[in-house]
Amino acid sequence: MPTARLPLFSALSAVLLAGVLALPGAAQARGEQPGVFDYYTLSLSWSPDYCATRGKDDEEQCAAGRQLGFVLHGLWPQFLDGYPESCSRMQLPEKLKAEYAPLYPSPRLIAHEWRKHGTCSGLTPGAYLALSAKLKQGLAIPAPYQKPAQPLRTTAAELQQAFRAANPKLKDASLLPFCSGSGRFLREVRVCYRKDGVPQNCGAADIKRSQKSCGQPSFLLQSVR
Numbered sequence: 001m002p003t004a005r006l007p008l009f010s011a012l013s014a015v016l017l018a019g020v021l022a023l024p025g026a027a028q029a030r031g032e033q034p035g036v037f038d039y040y041t042l043s044l045s046w047s048p049d050y051c052a053t054r055g056k057d058d059e060e061q062c063a064a065g066r067q068l069g070f071v072l073h074g075l076w077p078q079f080l081d082g083y084p085e086s087c088s089r090m091q092l093p094e095k096l097k098a099e100y101a102p103l104y105p106s107p108r109l110i111a112h113e114w115r116k117h118g119t120c121s122g123l124t125p126g127a128y129l130a131l132s133a134k135l136k137q138g139l140a141i142p143a144p145y146q147k148p149a150q151p152l153r154t155t156a157a158e159l160q161q162a163f164r165a166a167n168p169k170l171k172d173a174s175l176l177p178f179c180s181g182s183g184r185f186l187r188e189v190r191v192c193y194r195k196d197g198v199p200q201n202c203g204a205a206d207i208k209r210s211q212k213s214c215g216q217p218s219f220l221l222q223s224v225r
Contacts, residue, residue: 032084035122037077039200042135042191044070047105048222049180049187061105067224069147071105073188074113075132077120081205087120100129103136135197140166147224155218156210159189173201176210183216 047069051062061068077084092114097107104110110129118128142162144152156177164170170191180187190210192202202210 032087032120034087034120037084037120038080038203039078040121040131040135040193040195040197041076041078041083041202041206042132042139042193043073043076043188044136044139044191045073045105045188046186046221047071048224049185052185052222053180058106060107064225067147068105069145069224070141070189072103072132072136074109074117075121075128075135076117078192078203078206080203083117084120085116090119090125092118092125096125096129100133103129103133131197135191135193139191142166145221148221149223151223152221153218154186154221156214159186163189167199170199171201173207174199176202176206177214177219178210179214179216179219183214184219186214186219186221 047061047066051058054062061071092111097110100110101107104113114125114128118125121128121131123131142165145154145159145162159177160172160175163175164172173192175189175191177186178188178190179185190202190206192200192206194200
């Protein structure tokens with residue numbers, strides 16, 4: 001399937017600056033404030049793992065022949081431990097939802113990600129989606145991890161080394177694997193960035209969760225079908 005082209009923003013920094021919101025009077029969850037967080041996590045799901053367990057519930061992402069590998073789950077504002085969520089009731093405009101639909105594997109995911117995570121970014125919907133697209137498109141997937149036709153066994157260290165080689169700006173602990181099946185299968189990778197989109201090391205709490213999640217000596221990437 002050809003990759004859909006997404007809108008690019010040549011002056012992203014200006015867009016982000018213009019997109020910062022005060023959101024006066026917005027309904028907030030647990031007192032959390034838009035824009036108050038420590039760093040971003042870009043979460044990329046390994047679609048074959050998701051579809052192995054959720055395929056019947058998501059015919060859009062898991063339709064036969066789509067052959068999806070890593071797909072955007074979301075861009076998440078993070079605290080050093082934990083994360084804010086649902087920070088305002090600002091709605092995602094339908095025009096933007098349609099414009100950025102190709103960024104996500106399923107059309108219903110974009111609204112969920114904006115509502116739960118994007119509203120905590122402190123950005124307008126357009127600026128948040130532009131940053132999501134920039135970071136997702138700017139991350140090179142190493143060739144062995146793009147669309148393996150057979151299950152691929154690897155380790156956390158091998159996967160991290162391959163991603164750092166393909167993306168020299170990543171730090172030693174910028175990318176973390178998370179696993180399913182008691183550590184037997186890769187579920188997703190998470191990449192950590194500063195608020196300005198520059199890679200940084202992930203927080204110690206997330207590193208610990210990654211190590212616990214992928215606690216086996218190695219794990220499998222299920223094959224792309």
